[in-house]
Amino acid sequence: MCELYCKQDTLALRRKHIGPSCKVFFAADPIKIVRAQRQYMFDEKGEQYLDCINNVAHVGHCHPEVLKAALKQMELLNTNSRFLHDNIVEYAKRLSATLPEKLSVCYFTNSGSEANDLALRLARQFRGHQDVITLDHAYHGHLSSLIEISPYKFGKGKDVKKEFVHVAPTPDTYRGKYREDHADPASAYADEVKKIIEEAHEGGRKIAAFIAESMQSCGGQIIPPAGYFQKVAEYVHQAEGVFIADEVQVGFGRVGKHFWSFQMHGEDFVPDIVTMGKPMGNGHPVACVVTTKEIAEAFSSSGMEYFNTYGGNPVSSAIGLAVLDVIENEDLQGNATRVGNYLTELLNKQKAKHTLIGDIRGIGLFIGIDLVKDGQSRTPATAEAQHVIYKMKEKRVLLSADGPHRNVLKIKPPMCFTEEDAKFMVDQLDEILTVLEEAMGAQTESLVSDNTLCRTKMPKEACLELLSEGAPDQKENPSQKRNGLRTDKHSLLSKRLKT
Numbered sequence: 001m002c003e004l005y006c007k008q009d010t011l012a013l014r015r016k017h018i019g020p021s022c023k024v025f026f027a028a029d030p031i032k033i034v035r036a037q038r039q040y041m042f043d044e045k046g047e048q049y050l051d052c053i054n055n056v057a058h059v060g061h062c063h064p065e066v067l068k069a070a071l072k073q074m075e076l077l078n079t080n081s082r083f084l085h086d087n088i089v090e091y092a093k094r095l096s097a098t099l100p101e102k103l104s105v106c107y108f109t110n111s112g113s114e115a116n117d118l119a120l121r122l123a124r125q126f127r128g129h130q131d132v133i134t135l136d137h138a139y140h141g142h143l144s145s146l147i148e149i150s151p152y153k154f155g156k157g158k159d160v161k162k163e164f165v166h167v168a169p170t171p172d173t174y175r176g177k178y179r180e181d182h183a184d185p186a187s188a189y190a191d192e193v194k195k196i197i198e199e200a201h202e203g204g205r206k207i208a209a210f211i212a213e214s215m216q217s218c219g220g221q222i223i224p225p226a227g228y229f230q231k232v233a234e235y236v237h238q239a240e241g242v243f244i245a246d247e248v249q250v251g252f253g254r255v256g257k258h259f260w261s262f263q264m265h266g267e268d269f270v271p272d273i274v275t276m277g278k279p280m281g282n283g284h285p286v287a288c289v290v291t292t293k294e295i296a297e298a299f300s301s302s303g304m305e306y307f308n309t310y311g312g313n314p315v316s317s318a319i320g321l322a323v324l325d326v327i328e329n330e331d332l333q334g335n336a337t338r339v340g341n342y343l344t345e346l347l348n349k350q351k352a353k354h355t356l357i358g359d360i361r362g363i364g365l366f367i368g369i370d371l372v373k374d375g376q377s378r379t380p381a382t383a384e385a386q387h388v389i390y391k392m393k394e395k396r397v398l399l400s401a402d403g404p405h406r407n408v409l410k411i412k413p414p415m416c417f418t419e420e421d422a423k424f425m426v427d428q429l430d431e432i433l434t435v436l437e438e439a440m441g442a443q444t445e446s447l448v449s450d451n452t453l454c455r456t457k458m459p460k461e462a463c464l465e466l467l468s469e470g471a472p473d474q475k476e477n478p479s480q481k482r483n484g485l486r487t488d489k490h491s492l493l494s495k496r497l498k499t
Contacts, residue, residue: 112277221368
């Protein structure tokens with residue numbers, strides 16, 4: 001592989017020149033990736049990793065049709081959208097055709113963060129209201145305006161919730177306030193939003209927007225109960241606010257049956273603004289806000305021009321069009337349905353086998369595995385989740401953990417992910433969970449023994465680390481055989497917890 005620096009030099013230069021808040025995956029033992037193809041990534045030694053987390057490379061890493069479209073347009077022209085060009089209008093037309101009829105006006109940007117920031121501007125200009133309702137644990141981008149409405153971020157830092165921000169409970173029927181045994185969780189959660197609106201009005205405040213991911217990603221792969229969005233939209237519209245559907249992570253056919261995740265909630269639910277980003281350019285920075293003519297005209301009436309230097313440029317538009325073509329030509333929506341159903345079936349079998357798996361939830365190729373210490377209390381298994389993702393890395397499978405407790409394994413691979421990939425991933429996960437649960441069982445037994453370190457007031461994570469180091473060697477798995485590697489039995493869980 002062609003490298004400028006060896007891995008250690010790259011790491012040293014990153015520590016020197018890149019901001020310390022810019023984190024890497026697997027911080028205790030980061031991977032240096034030098035190339036990728038479809039659903040696979042390769043490190044500097046040529047080792048192949050199955051990518052189960054990269055929803056940015058939507059149609060597959062380095063897809064030849066996307067590359068061809070980019071190169072062809074770059075050889076001709078790249079300029080801003082103040083000049084007439086066919087690509088931007090063709091792209092806007094194609095995107096609008098995938099959406100309900102009233103969503104027909106596009107504003108192109110370069111990132112999901114820019115798109116969500118612009119969506120807030122549109123919403124606030126529409127009626128002159130300022131307040132925003134967001135969901136607990138939500139993340140909508142890295143701009144200041146978005147950190148303010150992202151409890152996933154401001155809840156962890158020194159920032160405090162602004163008075164114009166109102167946080168509604170996440171509509172989580174597994175771990176939330178209203179669970180699967182509730183008679184009508186959709187109405188119960190929607191009533192929480194209604195209550196927020198009423199209290200805001202009593203305080204003399206007015207709601208500009210309710211914003212939510214159609215399926216919450218960083219919040220732990222949460223899928224709202226059926227009917228929730230319809231009821232929330234009703235209450236928000238009564239307050240003369242708008243509904244913003246954030247499709248940055250979950251759009252472009254990832255759920256399989258529908259092109260947009262909000263569409264799975266039924267034809268009677270149509271948001272007022274839709275934002276999109278990550279998968280649009282298959283790794284190229286392109287994003288968009290789509291809204292109604294009425295909201296767009298209200299935004300224009302302010303007299304302020306909206307101009308984005310790179311938004312909707314000919315190259316970005318050509319790449320976006322190529323991504324749409326690949327989704328259609330390779331039936332990637334159908335693939336998301338078929339492979340997603342198969343993967344969910346395999347994972348539910350693992351749930352029946354492993355006590356660590358509390359819940360399997362998802363649609364298409366957007367799936368979460370909620371790990372728990374105890375099935376009854378549903379106590380999040382945070383340390384165990386971190387242990388699992390590092391062990392999966394050793395087996396050349398890339399996963400990440402997220403959610404408010406960082407105990408949910410996230411599966412959102414490139415859309416070309418196959419049934420063979422799904423089977424391979426689940427087989428590796430099965431082996432890891434089996435060894436981990438055996439170790440945890442041994443730990444439980446040792447807690448009542450007179451001759452054990454863990455009998456003292458030692459943190460459980462430290463006990464897990466000792467057990468991990470003392471775990472028996474595993475048999476060579478398919479990934480190890482394919483890559484000529486064996487798993488190191490001395491896994492340092494304490495380091496892993498730093499990620």
